[in-house]
Amino acid sequence: MALVDAARPVRRPDGRQPADLALVRRNNLALVLRHLRDAGPRSRATVAVETGLNRGTVSSLVSELIDRGLVREGDVQREGSVGRPGQTVELDGRTIGGIGVEINVDYVTAIVLDLSNTPVFEHRVALDVQALPPEAVLDAVTELSIMALAVCDKRDIMAVGMTLAIPALVEREDGVVAFAPNLHWTQVNAVDGLRHRLGRPGFAIRVENDANLAALGEFAMGCRAGTAHLVYLTGETGVGGGVMVDGQLLRGAEGFSGEIGHMPLNPGGDLCGCGRRGCWETMVGLAALLRMAATPDDPVRDPSLDLEQRLAVVRDRADEGEPRTLDALKLVGEALGLGASILLNVFNPRVLVLGGYFASLGGYLLAPMLAELRARVMAPEACEVVLSTLGFTAAARGGAHVALEAVLDDPTLAPLRHPTR
């Protein structure tokens, strides 16, 4: 080993490294931006007090964030105990976009959120993903992505990245979908495939499990946003779970956590897509509900029709008191409670958010589910069960939100738009 390593920063006599001023500035920009997003509109003076940065530094940082279109002037602050009332500043970011794309069994969805998580584009395409080769699905995703990017370009929005949400075990570092049983995908290099098709070198593309992203979406912008201990459960063809523990997404040792669809709750029960019998998915997945609720030739069981429309038909029948539909919903609600009791006992969350079709039909599923939970959970009063207000877009929204994190980590990614200083 060389005695002097030129690449190594020189140490000062006190052992600290000389500060990299550009890095300090970037970190401070990020600190102020994140604070304004999380804490809401407030005066520069309040930001200074709350972040520990000095007032002059905050003014300069806010000016730069305004020039980058990430922050804007707000109202005059009327209350607050520190200093005289002042002009507030608040998160802007209407010129920054994050793209989330969800690939699921029978649809592909794209959504663009601006920095304040406001949707600026949303589009869903029905697609029989199981019947298509992965390459064809990636073609469809590319088409959707190009639409999303075109909307961004047209509205002068800089798209900073894209996250694919897939019901799969995902190797995030490599961008590879290791195993997606319900899509029939194994070892699909989704990120490279998409990057190649889009032809935008340097554009950040990630892939992540859909339920994990949906949990992040709920944590960031759902009806119980900010709840540190939150379990998200989604019912679609499969059943997915995503868990926030102390405000952090549970990923596990290799990012494969939250696989809950195959809990063996009914030995000797129905055959599951995984080859075993009695998995939870065979009791509460969409196919189970529809099989119990309708005959094989019933249009609600036709996967070529739009899912939300089919669910609306099921809901209408329940509203009309149709006995077979009501029985099916009761059985699914009970089975939902049976499996969810395990998650509540294991995680002791503050909130359980039901997404996917569990939310669409929640009005009928909740009562039998809650009865099971009360009977089976050690501390049932600790957890509130709510229906997602993000519908089938939770995963795509979570994906867009993750893409936007890049700008919150490094606000200098946003170009200077009005360089007045």
Add this chain to the structure above:
Amino acid sequence: MALVDAARPVRRPDGRQPADLALVRRNNLALVLRHLRDAGPRSRATVAVETGLNRGTVSSLVSELIDRGLVREGDVQREGSVGRPGQTVELDGRTIGGIGVEINVDYVTAIVLDLSNTPVFEHRVALDVQALPPEAVLDAVTELSIMALAVCDKRDIMAVGMTLAIPALVEREDGVVAFAPNLHWTQVNAVDGLRHRLGRPGFAIRVENDANLAALGEFAMGCRAGTAHLVYLTGETGVGGGVMVDGQLLRGAEGFSGEIGHMPLNPGGDLCGCGRRGCWETMVGLAALLRMAATPDDPVRDPSLDLEQRLAVVRDRADEGEPRTLDALKLVGEALGLGASILLNVFNPRVLVLGGYFASLGGYLLAPMLAELRARVMAPEACEVVLSTLGFTAAARGGAHVALEAVLDDPTLAPLRHPTR
């Protein structure tokens, strides 16, 4: 509101608070002590580089830690790339003790660990806890604690605190055992009861779920210590779980996480102590094993005999090829894999540690268990299954470890013993 608040620290013009020098010193003492515990013996110069503190400060901090008996001089460092070889320093703490006490269905255990987690006292008393009122159990715990404290006094060890490990939902803040189904305890104020009996005002007493403490014990001193994603499963009368996520104990919103014994895996199965049928505990709890392995009058089913001796008899019979014993162990092993598959799919841990009787009889349980896991876990190769080397002391050790954290947070709790400076 007053315009000037005298209790509020004066702010400097740059908005920062003037440093509280005693607090800074205490935090730096804690930083160096924790670093020496986690990173092992090393020179003062290396500590300076690794902590970012300057060399003179580190020397002064180490001197104080030595004076407090928390650190000692070690060997001369022969390797290392920074600076000339120097005298190493290392964790000492032989004069500091933390007490862990476990209350379980048929025994009470106390253990004292010094700061390096070395046991200095260990004692178990057989006790039919279910048959006794909580007050009588607390009397027995007090007796054990007084023995432990006497050993500490005799060996000039300062006992810094005590943690009770109980198979229960525990309200940690209040020190109350909310609900311990297998002990038949409800709303027992264990901490106050013990504090009153011990008559040591100011002595820190905590209570925590036993499986949570055992998971902490495994993380701190087990055979896979330091594994950030670790699930601990213990088999005793009940079945308990404790989970480390990213190096932090999963506690959940109210500290009630890890309740896994009542997963409903066998609808229509045996009646559980909780009043429902087919809980996992009825398939893999100690009672289930012994019921399958032996007739009612068999001494291995006599709870008045020592548990480890009874387990040794079961193991001997298995070693001799006794068919009923072998069949029972195979069935329990399979059921263990069935339930553990849920935990592996949900948490995706790096290691699953089996404790309690699962460890004692692991040689026979592992093969059928692993076969189930291979069949049911989405990413089975991600997780290693190991038998605890801490035996039935994992929870008490975790409790002692938690008690010792007080000194790692504030090393000035340890008295100056050799104030040479």
